[in-house]
Amino acid sequence: MTSYRPLASMFQHARWARFADGADEIHQMRIAERTIAAYRDTGSTAAATGGLPL
Secondary structure (H helix, E strand, O other): OOOOOHHHHHHHHHHHHHHHHHHHHHHHHHHHHHHHHHHHHHOOOHHHHOOOOO
């Protein structure tokens, strides 16, 4: 479907992009929580990162 209103289409795409970006932020928050918890519990981030150097 071709839009004859390009500005409306741009706003619609921007709205969907905000929904898609939300999941990334949640994943980053969970990774940070797990890394901090692993460091607090063991003194190392290896358990949360699989031993990857940070």
